[in-house]
Amino acid sequence: MRLGVLAALLAAPHGPIVIAQEAPQPQATPPAGSVAGLGDINLYPKRLVLTDRDRLGTIGLYNRSPATGEYEITISDKLMLPSGSIVDMSDDAARNPPSGFRPASTLLRYSPKSVQLPGNESQTVRIVPRLPADLPPGEYRAHFTVSAVPPITEADSISTAVNGNAQAGIGVQILPRFGISIPVILRIGATTLDAGISEARLVRSAEDSWEFEVTLTRTGTRSAFGDVMVTATGFASPVARLRGVGLYTEINSRTVRIPMDPKVEREKLRPGMMVTITYLDDDVAPGAVLARKEIRLP
Numbered sequence: 001m002r003l004g005v006l007a008a009l010l011a012a013p014h015g016p017i018v019i020a021q022e023a024p025q026p027q028a029t030p031p032a033g034s035v036a037g038l039g040d041i042n043l044y045p046k047r048l049v050l051t052d053r054d055r056l057g058t059i060g061l062y063n064r065s066p067a068t069g070e071y072e073i074t075i076s077d078k079l080m081l082p083s084g085s086i087v088d089m090s091d092d093a094a095r096n097p098p099s100g101f102r103p104a105s106t107l108l109r110y111s112p113k114s115v116q117l118p119g120n121e122s123q124t125v126r127i128v129p130r131l132p133a134d135l136p137p138g139e140y141r142a143h144f145t146v147s148a149v150p151p152i153t154e155a156d157s158i159s160t161a162v163n164g165n166a167q168a169g170i171g172v173q174i175l176p177r178f179g180i181s182i183p184v185i186l187r188i189g190a191t192t193l194d195a196g197i198s199e200a201r202l203v204r205s206a207e208d209s210w211e212f213e214v215t216l217t218r219t220g221t222r223s224a225f226g227d228v229m230v231t232a233t234g235f236a237s238p239v240a241r242l243r244g245v246g247l248y249t250e251i252n253s254r255t256v257r258i259p260m261d262p263k264v265e266r267e268k269l270r271p272g273m274m275v276t277i278t279y280l281d282d283d284v285a286p287g288a289v290l291a292r293k294e295i296r297l298p
Contacts, residue, residue: 037180137189
């Protein structure tokens, strides 16, 4: 506020002084289909699938905070455990990859490797496959990771700590680095997939709610990815649903728990009633049935 305007307000003989405040910024809207992590960055699409016919792929970064952020970008190889957790490859796993796993990090080039992104703005990262002529057919996978770089102020610098007040001592400040990863899948030649549901049952969770425990299976040279849906006769909507369930090529089965829709009354799922568990594709043929199983409720 200019000094002349402030002086005029202070000199006003009548009425209260009202100082206008800056209007709040509108809430940022991430792009449709994007995925979010613990920090302020969104990635889209939620997974990138390329074939040997693709010369270029792109992944979008979106900073949903109002402040400018700095981000580092890496592509590395990670493994899926039977629990569904994604972990970094150990040195031993890199030397002796699990059966069915084909790492893709050395087959992909990308740019840029770091970005400074203003608030509510986007940035595209280009992914370029570099494929040897004798690359065997199958599915290869790496993971695209974006990590936020914590802002370092002058007060946080080492030189300030060393040259500052010696009596205060040198402390340690921990700055969190939030990150988010999505898979980058490269399919070479023809791939196969046979998915199934080996076990399914209704169980009570530790929180005393009801869940469907479902074991999915997979064979072939391609990963499975889709939604698991539980339907019952007499219910217009699924009684339980879990989106984005994947089984990568290094695992042959995975057990998931699908919470029952809280709007569904357990008493209406009567003993002896048949329910259907369906695994729906969200990859090669979205909406197609990958596997289906019927069970009778106890």
